[in-house]
Amino acid sequence: MKKIISLLLVFTFGLSSCEKDDICDPDTPTTPRLVFTFYKINSPSELQNVTDLMVIGEDEKTGIIFNETATDTTKYLANGSTISIPLKTNVNSTTYTFIxxxxxxxxxxxxxxxxxxNYTHQDVYVSRACGFKTTFTLDPLSTSPPxxxxxxxxxxxGNGLWMQEVFVINPNIENENETHIKVFF
Structure with a gap:
């Protein structure tokens, strides 16, 4: 009888010391990036591939080069006419230079x-394993104060704007599965 009780106690304490694995599934959505899609200015329904587009964040020394025909590790392959860039999660604006x-x-x-x-941001709880992600909402256009x-x-x-028209298509940046900004050049 004592052996059975001891065995039950060992089994009970053994089960109580087990913990769930806190591993975040790699497919879990994280903080989304701002998705740009580029179009031809003379043919607005036709996609335009970027060529050696370098994107540099404010306060950064080097940038990421998006190139539709990347052949080395310093150049990142853009999805033809689409790129994704991150927004800062601790402030309400992010500035990028597009070359x-x-x-x-x-x-x-x-x-x-x-x-x-310019945007607002909100931290959203994902799970214990994954923590939080941040979603963004681009500020709406207003013509009266504020x-x-x-x-x-x-x-x-001073060479003129190469991005001749820029449109916000989706101001809510909650995932990377859709275009947020359309650029015509």
Whole structure:
């Protein structure tokens, strides 16, 4: 009888010391990035591939080069006409510089625009294993005080804006499965 009780006690304490595995499934959605899709300005329904597009965040020294024909590790393959970039989770705006044809030997062919994105963000609980993710909402356009715009575009090099038209398609950035920004050039 004592052996049975001891065995039950060992079994009970053994089960109580087990814990669930806290492993976040790699397929669990995390903080989404802002998805851009590029189109031809003269044919708005036709996608336009980017060529040596370098994207540099404010306060960063180097950028990521998106190239539709990447052949080395310093260049990241853009999905033809689509790129994704992160937004900062601890402030309400992020500024990026977009350099078209950044690897061109002819400096006159390189064109630089900057865009500052204004947004609100919210931390959303995912699970104990995965923690939190942040979702974003681009500020809506308002024409009365307090003034608000989803982004501010600047021609930083004086060569004219290469991103001739920029439209917010989906201001709610909750996943990366859809386009948030359409750019025509």
């Amino acid at each position: 078209l044809d950044s690897q061109n030997d002819n400096p006159a062919a390189i064109n630089t625009d900057a865009i500052k994105f 003034f608000s715009v989803p982004f501010v575009q600047t021609d930083t090099d």
